[in-house]
Amino acid sequence: QRAEINYKIALGKPFIVDSITRNITSLAIDSIYIRNEDKSLIKNSKQFDLADFNNERKRLSELFRNTGVYNFQESSIAYNILRDTMRVNDDQKMSVELNIGDLRKRGDSIITTSEYKVFRLDKINIYPDYALNEDKSDLKSVEYDNYTIYYKDKLRYKPKALADAIFLEKDSLYRDIDKIRTYRRITNLNTFKYPNILFTEDSTQSKLTADIFLATRPKFSWAFDFDITHSNIKSLGIGFSTALISRNIFRGAETLSLSVGGTFGLLSDETSTENFFSETGADVNITFPRIWFPFFNWKKIIPSYKLPQSRISVGTSFQKNIGLDKQTFNTILGYNWATDRFNKNNVELLNIQFVNNLNPDRFYNVYQSTFERLNDIAVDYADDPTLQDFYIMPEPPDGPVLIIPEGTTGFTNAILNVDVPSTPEDFEDVASIEERRIRLTENNLIFATNYTFNKNNRTNINDNDFYSFRFKVESAGGLLSGISNLIEFDKNENGDRTVFGVPFSQYIKTEFDYIKHWDLSRSNVLAFRSFFGIAIPYGNSNSVPFVRSYFGGGSNDNRAWYPYSLGPGSTDNINDFNEANMKIALNLEYRFPIVGNFKGAIFADAGNIWNVWDNVQDPAAVFQGFESLSELALGTGMGVRYDFTYFVFRLDMGFKTHNPAELPGQRWFRDYNFANAVLQIGINYPF
Numbered sequence: 001q002r003a004e005i006n007y008k009i010a011l012g013k014p015f016i017v018d019s020i021t022r023n024i025t026s027l028a029i030d031s032i033y034i035r036n037e038d039k040s041l042i043k044n045s046k047q048f049d050l051a052d053f054n055n056e057r058k059r060l061s062e063l064f065r066n067t068g069v070y071n072f073q074e075s076s077i078a079y080n081i082l083r084d085t086m087r088v089n090d091d092q093k094m095s096v097e098l099n100i101g102d103l104r105k106r107g108d109s110i111i112t113t114s115e116y117k118v119f120r121l122d123k124i125n126i127y128p129d130y131a132l133n134e135d136k137s138d139l140k141s142v143e144y145d146n147y148t149i150y151y152k153d154k155l156r157y158k159p160k161a162l163a164d165a166i167f168l169e170k171d172s173l174y175r176d177i178d179k180i181r182t183y184r185r186i187t188n189l190n191t192f193k194y195p196n197i198l199f200t201e202d203s204t205q206s207k208l209t210a211d212i213f214l215a216t217r218p219k220f221s222w223a224f225d226f227d228i229t230h231s232n233i234k235s236l237g238i239g240f241s242t243a244l245i246s247r248n249i250f251r252g253a254e255t256l257s258l259s260v261g262g263t264f265g266l267l268s269d270e271t272s273t274e275n276f277f278s279e280t281g282a283d284v285n286i287t288f289p290r291i292w293f294p295f296f297n298w299k300k301i302i303p304s305y306k307l308p309q310s311r312i313s314v315g316t317s318f319q320k321n322i323g324l325d326k327q328t329f330n331t332i333l334g335y336n337w338a339t340d341r342f343n344k345n346n347v348e349l350l351n352i353q354f355v356n357n358l359n360p361d362r363f364y365n366v367y368q369s370t371f372e373r374l375n376d377i378a379v380d381y382a383d384d385p386t387l388q389d390f391y392i393m394p395e396p397p398d399g400p401v402l403i404i405p406e407g408t409t410g411f412t413n414a415i416l417n418v419d420v421p422s423t424p425e426d427f428e429d430v431a432s433i434e435e436r437r438i439r440l441t442e443n444n445l446i447f448a449t450n451y452t453f454n455k456n457n458r459t460n461i462n463d464n465d466f467y468s469f470r471f472k473v474e475s476a477g478g479l480l481s482g483i484s485n486l487i488e489f490d491k492n493e494n495g496d497r498t499v500f501g502v503p504f505s506q507y508i509k510t511e512f513d514y515i516k517h518w519d520l521s522r523s524n525v526l527a528f529r530s531f532f533g534i535a536i537p538y539g540n541s542n543s544v545p546f547v548r549s550y551f552g553g554g555s556n557d558n559r560a561w562y563p564y565s566l567g568p569g570s571t572d573n574i575n576d577f578n579e580a581n582m583k584i585a586l587n588l589e590y591r592f593p594i595v596g597n598f599k600g601a602i603f604a605d606a607g608n609i610w611n612v613w614d615n616v617q618d619p620a621a622v623f624q625g626f627e628s629l630s631e632l633a634l635g636t637g638m639g640v641r642y643d644f645t646y647f648v649f650r651l652d653m654g655f656k657t658h659n660p661a662e663l664p665g666q667r668w669f670r671d672y673n674f675a676n677a678v679l680q681i682g683i684n685y686p687f
Helices: 027-035 050-065 159-163 176-188 360-366 368-381 385-390 406-416 424-441 478-484 626-631
Strands: 016-024 077-083 093-100 103-106 111-114 120-127 140-144 147-151 196-201 207-213 220-229 234-247 255-267 276-288 309-320 326-338 343-357 444-456 466-476 497-499 507-519 525-537 582-595 598-610 633-643 648-658 668-671 678-683
Touching (some): 016 027, 027 093, 050 077, 140 159, 147 159, 360 424, 368 385, 406 424, 598 626, 598 648
Parallel strands (some): 016 093, 120 207
Antiparallel strands (some): 220 234, 234 255, 255 276, 343 444, 633 648, 648 678
């Protein structure tokens, strides 16, 4: 038995605000209201909306508490809504009366009222290292910039460092925003626990004494992290890191961090002839709670309430049996600040990275796919008597194999120097392989400057309806190129300018990353991400360093492909580590609860990488314009997650839905089966 019901709703004529009057008992409140009456959200001839009244109460409360009325209570605001029911033709007009009563104080047995007044700050006292119930009479004091700092035995902080964190000023009107900024700034110093600020009225009931109590964090702290990783490159990895943190090292709330870490484990069989790998590193970081820049006062541009920080970092790492056994040195001088609660800025004025490849002769041992491409070409030239020493001749049916590295180097030089005649196709392929070998084995010097802007309107960890946006732009080599016009740099055999024998990289790189989450109720969430990045080499470089290039695939990207196995363009996994200098990624994921802490997901990932404006000539790998968008790979799949509260363990299975590496007519659903599915393991959500 079923029935259909149609509802017809007649809203009638809306109610209109006809007049606004006020009844304010405090002269101070009334004066402030009159000066700001034009900003009211409730206006004559405007349609009645309850939200306007709620927002107006919040606006007035913030207004009064930021113009000296430190103890104003929002409950003091009330509205009387009157309607003239005697009108025959039009009774939709409403008269609004604003009522703001006196301050109500609850005593032990009775409630008293008093008129609201405007207060100015008189004395501001700071108590660093304060212990609960400490006898203040035993404390010493020092005056600095209209602040009184109380301490016991010895003052451990520079007075200026404490004063810079306080936004309450002597003889100024009390403002709630100054108190909030003080809370945020002190907490951001990472030296004190959450502060306690108490206000006391004087006998005239017009001035306030502010007591700021600060409880210090421990001078030293120790952190230790441990993790286990798995990927198509690392069959098993065990990592650890430990850090020693020292606070207030220069008495200005600076933080020094010394960290050491390492990862050890086994490589996948396809990655290297040696299965064991290790990566160790150490870093030294110093954070200053201000913009540190000699001979320039940044306070006028980036005031203290924007939480400015300066960071100096020096680090090194050593990799063994990953790639070519790299040694990396990093130095960073950076600044960050928050425009407001949701907007953050980061500038790395100097980001210097030196990558030293310790075993470049092992290139073909590590990059087996590249070796197989070269060896397939070399097989056709094995009968040439001048090349005999470059091969190992195994027993049939195996063909000749180039010796690494003598044979690969000798054969490549013979072809490129035209010591041995070759076809144009073979010459071009060998030149391309050699160009890649040189790029991945040469040492890199990256002397970059970058800026990153982050906007995130998420209010808390339970907010599932938010968006975030990240924009980054980086320039490398520009400063060194400018200096080279004044000072003559050495050049290598390719004509590239070098610093200490290493050609410096020169490129422009920019990235856009947008994430949006929709809360569909009952813990169902729809999440979307879009990413675009491009790095353009110029000047001293015709390609982007490997460490600054893009790759496709992986647990946080297109999950139907393993890391580095997607692209570039329509190529089919031609290298062990496929990378390029341009990337597009689009992800859509529907998340839903299953039972208890188990969650589920259905996802679709699209994207690819391409080469553009660099030294790669392969048409299948180069972005040709809008027509290349047909090479976007699409992976779809499902996943299950377990929420451990502090982190989420994730298992996703991706299927190749549209594979651009296949022939144009065979790209859809060709490998859409469990036999070709890709299993990805991840920690936390991918975006």
